[in-house]
Amino acid sequence: MKEGPDIALLGSVIGDPARANMLIALMSGKALTATELASEAGVTLQTASSHLSKLEGAGLLQQRKQGRHRYFALADDDVAEVLEALMGLAARRGLMRTRPGPKDPALRRARVCYNHLAGDLGVQLFDSLQQRQLLTGTDTDFALTDAGREFLDDLGIDVEALERERRPVCKSCLDWSERRTHMAGALGTALLDRFIGLGWAERVPTSRIISFSSKGQKAFETYFPSVN
Amino acid sequence: MKEGPDIALLGSVIGDPARANMLIALMSGKALTATELASEAGVTLQTASSHLSKLEGAGLLQQRKQGRHRYFALADDDVAEVLEALMGLAARRGLMRTRPGPKDPALRRARVCYNHLAGDLGVQLFDSLQQRQLLTGTDTDFALTDAGREFLDDLGIDVEALERERRPVCKSCLDWSERRTHMAGALGTALLDRFIGLGWAERVPTSRIISFSSKGQKAFETYFPSVN
DNA sequence: TCAATGCTTCGGGTATCATCGAACCATGAA
DNA sequence: TTCATGGTTCGATGATACCCGAAGCATTGA
Incomplete structure (x- = not known):
């Protein structure tokens, strides 16, 4: 955070592990409280507070006060794009370090991210749909095929209603x-x-874990069989 | 550079001012020697050497030995893209710090950036095209108009050949x-x-400066008149 | 009003890392 | 061989800033 060209400032802000973890957590698109972010980063609340003000100072974060909570979110899509680009580059470079994600196995298996399913099962779902050509397109830009619509209809999801919503x-x-x-x-x-x-x-209260019953597990596996 | 998610590693590598200056210097697309980069970053050769090995360790740089020189260049276009994204974000955030660009007036006036023209004249070129509606669209996403194609044709540029290339x-x-x-x-x-x-x-050898002759200057001004 | 929660600010301890002097390799030239 | 140039490695120094304990502010609820 010394003087230097602007990308150095951004780099140093992103370069701290605690802050990077916060940013990654926020890439879900969800706004999180300072406490949640502190836990996500594995630091105390005081430390997190300091980090958050730095992130905000750099224009990467947006703050929304609500009651006695403070919700933080990525400032805009530009920030998310840059972060994604960085993650992509890092992944391609094989730069994976420690901490290949949340430590808690339950969190790794199935957790809520924004309002959708993430973790092993989330990936399995996506892979399965893609594998059976219920989706078409690339990983980053895809759409439902006709077969996909039918499949979701069977599952009891009203695709047309979804399409009337504003978000993609x-x-x-x-x-x-x-x-x-x-x-x-x-x-x-x-x-x-x-x-x-x-x-x-x-959903397991006060956590992001999603707990599947054994029946649910089986049903999930039937509808979204593992690709392997 | 402690432990943490991979983007933290990248961030911290980019986050040092000396290293950031080196990376920016290399964004010209040119390979530079350790000594040149040291001067660019404003540090001694020993310090630069340490930085360079870190940059290389992170996979951002590529090294080529040649005689008793060592040439360093960005590892590939991915890296350049990420850096550009970061610079863009930084600029949009108004994070301009010290060093509002190259100090050398000649560099500010006209220099090569990758393989195109940057600096005052580069901006003038773009503004001029836009002003006369030879381009349509926004600053970040634009295209040639029919008049634009004609204009470039007059200038002796085969636009259709360009369109057959892979890159935009x-x-x-x-x-x-x-x-x-x-x-x-x-x-x-x-x-x-x-x-x-x-x-x-x-092009002025061993620099990124582009030197216009006085005739060339006039011709340029005729084809791409300053907007003001 | 009091208590509890969420968060920020302050202060000091600690560790990391950038920096440079000096010494050390490697290549090329005389 | 000897010298000069380009570059790396080593060691010590110093500054940055991460971190957390403790205290303080703000909002909510009783």
Whole structure:
């Protein structure tokens, strides 16, 4: 954070592990509180507070006060894009270090990210859809095929209703524990809602873990068989 | 550079001012020696050596031994892209710090950036095209109009040939001395080549400066009149 | 008003890392 | 061989800033 060209400033801000973890957590698109971010980064609240003000000072974060909470989110899509570019470069360079994602196995397996399913199962879902050509396009830009629509209809998801929403139906989200794409957007949300509605899974309170029942597990595996 | 997610590693590598200056210098696309980079960064050779090995360790740089010189260059276009994204973000955030660009007036006036023209004249070129509606679209995403094609044809540039290349014809590049958009992409390269081919200008060896002759200067001004 | 929660600010301890002097290799020239 | 140039390695120094304990402010709820 000394003087220097502007990209050095950005680099040093992103370059701290705690801050990087916060940014990555925020890439879900969800706004998180300072406490949540502190836990995500593995530091105390005081330290997190300091980091957050630095991130905000650099224009990477946006703050929203709400009651006695303070929600932080990425400032805009530009920031998310740059972060994604960095993550992509890092991944291609094989620069994976320690901490290949959340340590908690349950978190790795299935967790909520924004309002959709992330973790192993999230990736499996996406892979499975793609494998069976229910999706078409690339990892970052894809759409439903006709077969895909039919499949989702069977599952009880009203695709046409989703398409009437403002936000994109199909949107990708990069899973940083798996380093793989999974499903976000309106469809991602609808899928998770449906899983919960069907009794396959439920959210564990005060955590991002999604707990699948054994029945739900089986049903999930039937609808979204593992590609391997 | 402690432990942490991979983007933290990249960030911290980029985050040092000396290293950032080196990277920026290398964005010209030219390979530079350790000594040159040390001077560019404003540190001694020993310090530069240490930085260079770190940059190389992070996969950002490529090294080529030649005689008793060592030439360093950006590892590939991915790296350049990420750096450009960072510079763009930094500029948009208004994070301008010290060093509002190259100090050398000649460098500020006209220099090569990758393979296209940057500096005052590069910005003037772009503005002029835009002003006369030879380009359509925004600063970051634009295309040639029919009038634009005709104009370039007059200048002796084969636009259709450019369109057969793989890389985009129209691409913007943010000039960090001017903090303004200028023309990159296949067209940017073709334009610079043409200026040199017409004898308007030439590259000054072992620097990024582009030197316009007085005739070339006039011709340039005729074709790309200053907007003001 | 009091208590609890969420968060920020302050202060000092500590560790990392950039920096440069000096010494050390390697290549090329005389 | 000897000298000069380009570059790396080593060691010591100094500054940056990360970190957390403790205290302080703000908002909510009782």
